[in-house]
Amino acid sequence: MTFTLPPGWGRSRSRRLPRLNPVSNFTKVNLLEIDDSTPSEVEGLEGRFSRKFLDSRDLGISHWRYAPNYQSKGGHRHREQEEAYVVVSGAGRILVDDEVLDVRQWDVVRVAPEASRAFSAGPEGLEVIAVGGPKPEGGDGERTEVSWP
Numbered sequence: 001m002t003f004t005l006p007p008g009w010g011r012s013r014s015r016r017l018p019r020l021n022p023v024s025n026f027t028k029v030n031l032l033e034i035d036d037s038t039p040s041e042v043e044g045l046e047g048r049f050s051r052k053f054l055d056s057r058d059l060g061i062s063h064w065r066y067a068p069n070y071q072s073k074g075g076h077r078h079r080e081q082e083e084a085y086v087v088v089s090g091a092g093r094i095l096v097d098d099e100v101l102d103v104r105q106w107d108v109v110r111v112a113p114e115a116s117r118a119f120s121a122g123p124e125g126l127e128v129i130a131v132g133g134p135k136p137e138g139g140d141g142e143r144t145e146v147s148w149p
Contacts, residue, residue, distance in 0.1 A: 091103060
């Protein structure tokens with residue numbers, strides 16, 4: 001039996017610009033094998049950043065683990081980078097500007113760059129995957145003060 005694709009199928013309709021630094025067509029990274037990047041004095045929080053290990057020009061993935069009942073004392077926002085957060089285990093809350101959202105496993109929350117965000121874990125803890133877009137040269141994150149209601 002032979003299968004033939006319709007005309008135009010199987011061909012890209014857009015042209016990609018060549019990369020200055022060619023990379024492989026894929027990269028595999030295990031987030032839990034990346035060292036925790038949070039300061040050692042921050043008890044109850046782990047953060048692993050994979051962008052440099054993925055060798056990606058447009059994508060950043062990070063893994064965050066909050067201990068049971070941990071509440072962020074500060075937040076952050078960006079100048080350009082939009083982010084989405086996927087709750088992979090546990091439950092808790094996310095403070096976006098002045099609004100508190102309850103989150104549980106498999107919830108996805110998109111946050112605009114200019115909005116401040118911070119997390120609070122429930123009694124079972126909270127584990128989140130953060131997905132960000134292209135990172136401007138030198139980064140664009142800035143810390144923010146938060147006030148939990």
